[in-house]
Amino acid sequence: MTMRFVDTHCHVDLYPSPETVVHTAAANGVEVIAVTNAPHVFHFTRELARHHPHLYPAVGLHPELVADYGHLLAELLKHLDQARFIGEVGLDYVTTDDRLRQRQRSVFESVIERCARSDSVVSIHSRRAVADVLAIVGDSFPGSCILHWFSGSPSQLRRALDAGFHFSVNPTMVISERGRSLVAQIPRERVLTESDGPFAKFNGRPATPADMLSVVKAIANIWKVPVEQAAGEIYGNFTGLLANR
Numbered sequence: 001m002t003m004r005f006v007d008t009h010c011h012v013d014l015y016p017s018p019e020t021v022v023h024t025a026a027a028n029g030v031e032v033i034a035v036t037n038a039p040h041v042f043h044f045t046r047e048l049a050r051h052h053p054h055l056y057p058a059v060g061l062h063p064e065l066v067a068d069y070g071h072l073l074a075e076l077l078k079h080l081d082q083a084r085f086i087g088e089v090g091l092d093y094v095t096t097d098d099r100l101r102q103r104q105r106s107v108f109e110s111v112i113e114r115c116a117r118s119d120s121v122v123s124i125h126s127r128r129a130v131a132d133v134l135a136i137v138g139d140s141f142p143g144s145c146i147l148h149w150f151s152g153s154p155s156q157l158r159r160a161l162d163a164g165f166h167f168s169v170n171p172t173m174v175i176s177e178r179g180r181s182l183v184a185q186i187p188r189e190r191v192l193t194e195s196d197g198p199f200a201k202f203n204g205r206p207a208t209p210a211d212m213l214s215v216v217k218a219i220a221n222i223w224k225v226p227v228e229q230a231a232g233e234i235y236g237n238f239t240g241l242l243a244n245r
Helices: 018-027 039-049 063-080 098-115 130-137 154-162 177-185 209-223 227-243
Strands: 005-010 030-034 055-059 085-090 121-125 144-148 166-169 191-193
Touching (some): 005 144, 005 191, 005 209, 005 227, 018 030, 018 209, 030 039, 030 209, 039 063, 055 063, 063 085, 063 098, 085 098, 085 144, 098 121, 098 130, 130 144, 130 154, 154 177, 177 209, 191 209, 191 227
Parallel strands (some): 005 030, 030 055, 085 121, 121 144, 166 191
Protein backbone atom coordinates (compact mmCIF):
# COMPACT_ATOMS: atom_id res chain seq x y z
CA MET A 1 0.00 0.00 0.00
CA THR A 2 1.32 3.44 -0.94
CA MET A 3 1.33 5.73 2.06
CA ARG A 4 0.24 9.35 1.75
CA PHE A 5 1.28 12.11 4.10
CA VAL A 6 0.49 15.70 4.98
CA ASP A 7 2.61 18.61 6.16
CA THR A 8 0.11 21.14 7.52
CA HIS A 9 2.65 23.83 8.39
CA CYS A 10 5.67 24.50 6.21
CA HIS A 11 7.33 27.80 5.26
CA VAL A 12 8.08 26.72 1.70
CA ASP A 13 8.99 30.23 0.58
CA LEU A 14 11.83 30.48 3.12
CA TYR A 15 13.95 27.60 1.80
CA PRO A 16 16.87 28.42 -0.54
CA SER A 17 15.14 26.39 -3.28
CA PRO A 18 11.35 26.23 -2.77
CA GLU A 19 10.86 24.36 -6.06
CA THR A 20 13.19 21.58 -4.90
CA VAL A 21 11.30 21.25 -1.61
CA VAL A 22 7.96 21.07 -3.41
CA HIS A 23 9.13 18.50 -5.97
CA THR A 24 10.69 16.33 -3.24
CA ALA A 25 7.48 16.50 -1.22
CA ALA A 26 5.47 15.31 -4.22
CA ALA A 27 7.93 12.48 -4.85
CA ASN A 28 7.42 11.33 -1.25
CA GLY A 29 3.62 11.50 -1.36
CA VAL A 30 3.33 14.57 0.86
CA GLU A 31 0.63 17.22 0.51
CA VAL A 32 1.72 20.55 1.95
CA ILE A 33 0.03 23.59 3.43
CA ALA A 34 2.52 26.35 2.62
CA VAL A 35 2.13 28.99 5.33
CA THR A 36 3.41 32.53 4.96
CA ASN A 37 4.61 35.03 7.55
CA ALA A 38 3.24 38.22 5.98
CA PRO A 39 0.57 39.01 3.38
CA HIS A 40 2.94 40.71 0.94
CA VAL A 41 4.80 37.42 0.30
CA PHE A 42 1.64 35.37 -0.25
CA HIS A 43 1.75 36.07 -3.98
CA PHE A 44 4.90 33.95 -4.44
CA THR A 45 3.43 30.93 -2.67
CA ARG A 46 0.11 31.25 -4.45
CA GLU A 47 1.84 31.32 -7.84
CA LEU A 48 3.99 28.32 -6.91
CA ALA A 49 0.87 26.38 -5.96
CA ARG A 50 -0.69 26.98 -9.38
CA HIS A 51 1.78 24.46 -10.79
CA HIS A 52 1.65 21.97 -7.91
CA PRO A 53 -1.78 20.55 -7.02
CA HIS A 54 -0.44 18.98 -3.80
CA LEU A 55 0.59 22.43 -2.49
CA TYR A 56 -2.00 24.55 -0.64
CA PRO A 57 -1.05 28.23 -0.25
CA ALA A 58 -1.91 29.87 3.08
CA VAL A 59 -1.94 33.59 3.79
CA GLY A 60 -0.80 34.78 7.18
CA LEU A 61 0.80 37.35 9.45
CA HIS A 62 3.11 35.82 12.03
CA PRO A 63 2.51 37.32 15.50
CA GLU A 64 6.21 38.01 15.95
CA LEU A 65 6.10 40.17 12.81
CA VAL A 66 3.06 42.23 13.80
CA ALA A 67 5.31 45.07 14.96
CA ASP A 68 6.84 45.31 11.48
CA TYR A 69 3.91 44.32 9.27
CA GLY A 70 0.80 45.00 11.31
CA HIS A 71 0.06 47.89 8.96
CA LEU A 72 -0.64 45.25 6.28
CA LEU A 73 -3.71 43.98 8.14
CA ALA A 74 -6.07 45.38 5.49
CA GLU A 75 -4.15 43.48 2.79
CA LEU A 76 -4.35 40.31 4.87
CA LEU A 77 -8.10 40.68 5.39
CA LYS A 78 -8.57 41.20 1.67
CA HIS A 79 -6.82 37.90 0.95
CA LEU A 80 -8.91 36.13 3.60
CA ASP A 81 -12.04 36.63 1.51
CA GLN A 82 -10.60 34.31 -1.12
CA ALA A 83 -8.01 32.17 0.68
CA ARG A 84 -8.90 28.62 1.62
CA PHE A 85 -6.03 28.16 4.07
CA ILE A 86 -4.84 30.66 6.70
CA GLY A 87 -1.50 30.66 8.45
CA GLU A 88 0.67 31.45 10.15
CA VAL A 89 -1.41 33.57 12.50
CA GLY A 90 -1.92 33.68 16.25
CA LEU A 91 -0.23 35.02 19.37
CA ASP A 92 3.31 34.88 20.73
CA TYR A 93 3.83 36.01 24.31
CA VAL A 94 7.60 35.64 24.39
CA THR A 95 7.43 39.43 24.24
CA THR A 96 6.56 41.06 27.56
CA ASP A 97 5.53 44.33 25.90
CA ASP A 98 1.84 44.73 26.80
CA ARG A 99 1.21 47.09 23.90
CA LEU A 100 2.67 44.63 21.42
CA ARG A 101 0.66 41.78 22.93
CA GLN A 102 -2.47 43.89 22.55
CA ARG A 103 -1.59 44.62 18.95
CA GLN A 104 -1.14 40.90 18.30
CA ARG A 105 -4.54 40.21 19.85
CA SER A 106 -6.16 42.92 17.73
CA VAL A 107 -4.76 41.43 14.52
CA PHE A 108 -5.68 37.87 15.50
CA GLU A 109 -9.19 38.89 16.52
CA SER A 110 -9.67 40.54 13.12
CA VAL A 111 -8.46 37.41 11.36
CA ILE A 112 -10.72 35.08 13.33
CA GLU A 113 -13.71 37.36 12.89
CA ARG A 114 -13.23 37.38 9.12
CA CYS A 115 -12.52 33.62 8.95
CA ALA A 116 -15.71 32.93 10.91
CA ARG A 117 -17.64 33.92 7.77
CA SER A 118 -16.37 30.81 5.99
CA ASP A 119 -15.05 27.33 6.70
CA SER A 120 -11.36 28.25 6.76
CA VAL A 121 -8.52 25.93 7.77
CA VAL A 122 -6.38 28.00 10.14
CA SER A 123 -2.88 27.09 11.36
CA ILE A 124 -2.36 28.87 14.68
CA HIS A 125 0.76 29.87 16.61
CA SER A 126 0.13 29.92 20.37
CA ARG A 127 3.49 30.09 22.18
CA ARG A 128 2.91 31.04 25.85
CA ALA A 129 -0.50 32.34 24.78
CA VAL A 130 -2.78 29.30 24.55
CA ALA A 131 -5.39 30.70 26.94
CA ASP A 132 -5.85 33.89 24.92
CA VAL A 133 -5.86 31.98 21.61
CA LEU A 134 -8.66 29.73 22.86
CA ALA A 135 -10.60 32.70 24.20
CA ILE A 136 -10.40 34.55 20.88
CA VAL A 137 -11.35 31.56 18.72
CA GLY A 138 -14.13 30.46 21.07
CA ASP A 139 -16.11 27.23 21.08
CA SER A 140 -18.21 27.72 17.95
CA PHE A 141 -15.75 28.62 15.21
CA PRO A 142 -17.24 27.22 11.98
CA GLY A 143 -13.94 26.35 10.31
CA SER A 144 -11.03 24.11 11.29
CA CYS A 145 -8.29 25.25 13.65
CA ILE A 146 -4.91 23.54 13.89
CA LEU A 147 -2.68 24.35 16.85
CA HIS A 148 0.80 24.29 15.35
CA TRP A 149 3.64 23.05 17.61
CA PHE A 150 1.39 23.05 20.70
CA SER A 151 3.28 23.41 23.98
CA GLY A 152 0.51 24.20 26.44
CA SER A 153 -0.56 22.46 29.63
CA PRO A 154 -2.73 19.32 29.85
CA SER A 155 -5.68 21.46 31.00
CA GLN A 156 -5.25 23.75 27.98
CA LEU A 157 -5.03 20.70 25.76
CA ARG A 158 -8.39 19.49 27.10
CA ARG A 159 -9.96 22.91 26.52
CA ALA A 160 -8.66 22.99 22.96
CA LEU A 161 -10.01 19.50 22.34
CA ASP A 162 -13.41 20.54 23.69
CA ALA A 163 -13.36 23.47 21.24
CA GLY A 164 -12.68 21.11 18.33
CA PHE A 165 -9.04 21.93 17.60
CA HIS A 166 -6.60 19.67 15.76
CA PHE A 167 -2.87 19.52 16.58
CA SER A 168 0.05 19.32 14.17
CA VAL A 169 3.10 17.36 15.32
CA ASN A 170 6.60 18.06 14.03
CA PRO A 171 10.00 16.30 14.24
CA THR A 172 11.16 18.36 17.23
CA MET A 173 8.08 17.45 19.26
CA VAL A 174 8.51 13.69 18.94
CA ILE A 175 12.13 13.63 20.13
CA SER A 176 11.33 15.09 23.55
CA GLU A 177 9.69 13.23 26.41
CA ARG A 178 7.27 16.10 27.04
CA GLY A 179 6.34 16.28 23.36
CA ARG A 180 5.67 12.55 23.15
CA SER A 181 3.59 12.77 26.32
CA LEU A 182 1.44 15.50 24.78
CA VAL A 183 0.99 13.52 21.57
CA ALA A 184 -0.11 10.51 23.59
CA GLN A 185 -2.86 12.61 25.20
CA ILE A 186 -4.32 13.83 21.90
CA PRO A 187 -7.10 11.66 20.44
CA ARG A 188 -5.84 10.03 17.27
CA GLU A 189 -8.56 11.64 15.15
CA ARG A 190 -7.18 15.10 16.07
CA VAL A 191 -3.55 14.47 15.13
CA LEU A 192 -1.89 15.94 12.03
CA THR A 193 1.76 16.27 11.03
CA GLU A 194 3.94 19.25 10.14
CA SER A 195 7.55 20.05 9.43
CA ASP A 196 7.58 23.75 10.43
CA GLY A 197 10.55 23.84 8.11
CA PRO A 198 12.93 25.44 7.73
CA PHE A 199 12.62 26.56 11.38
CA ALA A 200 12.28 23.13 13.02
CA LYS A 201 15.28 20.86 12.75
CA PHE A 202 15.60 17.19 11.87
CA ASN A 203 18.94 15.37 12.21
CA GLY A 204 20.71 18.72 12.54
CA ARG A 205 19.28 20.27 9.38
CA PRO A 206 16.10 22.18 8.52
CA ALA A 207 13.11 19.87 8.47
CA THR A 208 11.25 19.43 5.18
CA PRO A 209 7.93 17.89 4.11
CA ALA A 210 9.84 14.77 3.06
CA ASP A 211 10.49 14.13 6.78
CA MET A 212 6.83 13.36 7.46
CA LEU A 213 7.47 9.62 7.23
CA SER A 214 9.84 9.89 10.19
CA VAL A 215 7.26 11.86 12.18
CA VAL A 216 4.57 9.30 11.38
CA LYS A 217 6.89 6.49 12.45
CA ALA A 218 7.39 8.22 15.82
CA ILE A 219 3.64 8.70 16.22
CA ALA A 220 3.01 5.07 15.27
CA ASN A 221 5.41 4.06 18.04
CA ILE A 222 3.50 6.22 20.55
CA TRP A 223 0.19 4.74 19.38
CA LYS A 224 1.67 1.21 19.20
CA VAL A 225 0.26 0.61 15.72
CA PRO A 226 1.88 -0.19 12.35
CA VAL A 227 3.31 2.79 10.47
CA GLU A 228 0.92 2.21 7.57
CA GLN A 229 -2.05 2.45 9.93
CA ALA A 230 -0.80 5.66 11.53
CA ALA A 231 -0.13 7.21 8.12
CA GLY A 232 -3.61 6.29 6.92
CA GLU A 233 -5.31 7.71 10.01
CA ILE A 234 -3.38 11.00 9.93
CA TYR A 235 -3.94 11.52 6.23
CA GLY A 236 -7.59 10.68 6.78
CA ASN A 237 -7.75 13.36 9.47
CA PHE A 238 -6.51 15.87 6.91
CA THR A 239 -8.94 14.87 4.18
CA GLY A 240 -11.68 15.00 6.81
CA LEU A 241 -10.85 18.65 7.46
CA LEU A 242 -11.22 19.42 3.78
CA ALA A 243 -14.46 17.49 3.52
CA ASN A 244 -15.92 19.49 6.40
CA ARG A 245 -15.50 22.75 4.50
